Amino acid sequence: MKKFKLGVLAMALVSMLGFTSCLDSGEVSNVTGINSFARVTNYLGLYSFSLPTGLTLTPLNQTGLENINKYSNYTWLTATADGDTQDLENSKNWDITVLGYYSVKDGQMVAQSPVEENANAPVSDVNYSYFGNEVRIMFFNLNEMFLPVFYRIRTVDRDDDDEVNAELEAHSFTLYYNATEDFQNGAMTLHLRHYIADLQADDEFMSDPTMGIEHFDISAPLQAYASTIGGTPDRIVIAFEQNSIDGSYDSNRVSDNTFEINYQTYVDYYNQYMANNGSGSSEE
CATH class of the missing domain: 2.40.50.500 (NigD-like N-terminal OB domain)
Known part of the structure; x- marks a missing residue:
């Protein structure tokens, strides 16, 4: 195995x-x-x-x-x-x-706008390309979402499993949202932030990004969207701080970017599957 x-x-x-x-x-x-x-x-x-x-x-x-x-x-x-x-x-x-x-890995979900202290590292990209851009693959049910995040880790010996695992554990990802500011008709924006534990100014990073899969329970923002806007969003917008060149968090290298998920496509697929089969993963 x-x-x-x-x-x-x-x-x-x-x-x-x-x-x-x-x-x-x-x-x-x-x-x-x-x-x-x-x-x-x-x-x-x-x-x-x-x-x-x-x-x-x-x-x-x-x-x-x-x-x-x-x-x-x-x-x-x-x-x-x-x-x-x-x-x-x-x-x-x-x-x-x-x-x-x-x-x-389980990511965190926080009901507030992100502030500067919430992050100390960018991400390289967020996309589903490795999964054929199949939106339905990236959800377990209506409330459980998987987000592939590409990011750079600090320089490690790739053949040393203990060293690699310790470095991977130092990276955490959180989605922040403010229902009043970030939700509008059709779109629910969630702000992705990347934090590295014990980051030092002279740390060096690997040249190629790695891909991590983060699991997020999105039931809380969905409930907030229903209370604020009504219904469910057509799109989930992941807003993130991107540096596609290296691991630097310098402001002159980091730009704001977004990745959109057609949530309504998944909702339609899920409802159709449940209607045809009468079983499947439940909403939890």
């Missing part, structure tokens, strides 16, 4: 999102590939996963999952399910073999 590191999501494995049938010598086998965000459950050291579709997955290979929910109860999961040993078409409970996972 492989834990994907430093933003390398093994994109060959996720080039086809969701479920795929594995090919063997030109013939379709009865093995289904799984590439999806999943919610992690740990009961007495035994792990299982639930998918946005309502499927429950139980790994046949439990070894190596000990840190899968260290930073969040969600993960990006790559696995296979064998249709020769179980009914994949009619069952909602699958036995799987985990091939790898990518850690997700």
Whole structure:
């Protein structure tokens, strides 16, 4: 089993999102590939996963999952399910073999406008390009959003897992919002801020950005939007401080940028899926 590191999501494995049938010598086998965000459950050291579709997955290979929910109860999961040993078409409970996972971190949500002290580092970019710009992939349900954030970490030995993990843990991301100022008809703006613990003026950064996946519970701003504007937003606008050249937070290198998520597209997809299937991930 492989834990994907430093933003390398093994994109060959996720080039086809969701479920795929594995090919063997030109013939379709009865093995289904799984590439999806999943919610992690740990009961007495035994792990299982639930998918946005309502499927429950139980790994046949439990070894190596000990840190899968260290930073969040969600993960990006790559696995296979064998249709020769179980009914994949009619069952909602699958036995799987985990091939790898990518850690997700929980970001914070704060109901106030961001101030200078909230950040000390920029981000390189925010986008869904690694996921084929599929908006539906980036939500677990109407309230749970995954945000791919590209940023630079301080210089570390990439082969030293302890050093890399310590550096990744030093980075945190928060979404700030002021319902009165940031919400308007159709758009809900959330301000992303990046903070590095123990940052020193002479710290050096890696030349290439890494990708982190941040999980945000957006139920509070959605409720505030409904109270302030009414209904749900068509778009979620992520406003962020960008430096696409290096890790410097100098004002002359940082510019304001935005990334827009077509939330209504996901709402339509979710409602249609629930109407057709009568199951799936619940709003929590």
